Amino acid sequence: MTGNAAPRVRGGPSPASPAPFTTLVELTWIERKIEHWIRFGRESCDQILDRRRRVVGFAPNSLFAFVRWASNDYGTIISRVDIVRAIGPGEPFQTLPFVRPGGEILLKIDGWPKVERVLQLIDAIEAMGLDPVDVAPDYWRHVHNRLTASHEPRAYTAEQHQAWLLRRRAEP
Template sequence: MTRSPQSTARGNLTVVELIWIEKRIEHRIRFGRPAHETILDKRRRVIGFAPGSVFAFVRWAANDFGTIVSRIDIVRAVLPAEPYQTLPYVRPGGEILLKIAGWDKVERVLQLIDAIEAIGLDPADSAPDYWRQTHNRLVAGETPCAYSLEQHRAFLLRKRATS
């Protein structure tokens, strides 16, 4: 299956390779709005995000002894001329807002995403600064703050004022 809105040129998309091999590897999107999707086979898909889109990319892998990789990256897709950071399975890369490894911290980020959805917001629409702050707090061993409706309203007003 391939879907692509005509208004988005594929060349401007940030492309993410997704993989699922039961009990071994899982690369999935936790939130975000893909602008394009290509299913390669029953275990692999490629999706693309329009510039400015924010998405969460979860990677997990295990071997016979248990989990060996557990990480989540929250990324903003960039325009072709913008600088970006590279990330495995993401081409060309993106602006990394949050980069967390280790199941305890990944689980905490997933809980924060669930909490944003619980207040009626799509995490893809939340303030990029929130994800940066969450990253910094988790890396420092601190507790991240919950995202609030007031914080979201302030973000939208700031965004409107700079547009």
């Protein structure tokens, strides 16, 4: 690749840099060592850095689930899932490793049993025919609070989703 060539991007060439105010997430995949991946989210850009790393971007106000897992010779050392709302210009944000500049963290869970439970809840939402990015942000906060307190979260319902869609439509 020459110095002025555009970076390789899924779906064709892209601008040298993502759109302004894009939240960037660095993903790494080193089999059985480090695995960072996006469980759900609508990517606005995707840049391949090398065969093990890439950077994906998310537009302001979009939701995504970022899963991190790492191990060493003795077993798993980190297992974590974060559900994040990408921020817009001038919004306050929380920092998160591998996420630039950061975002509004709706759910932050670590430890494999709880991470697995979040992944099961995401699967259940998809089984309802819904995209998890369209789920009410308050539901992800509820799941965070319940699992942090070692309680079972309530399932997301079609009625809850309809109420969220009506509320979102009524917001200015």
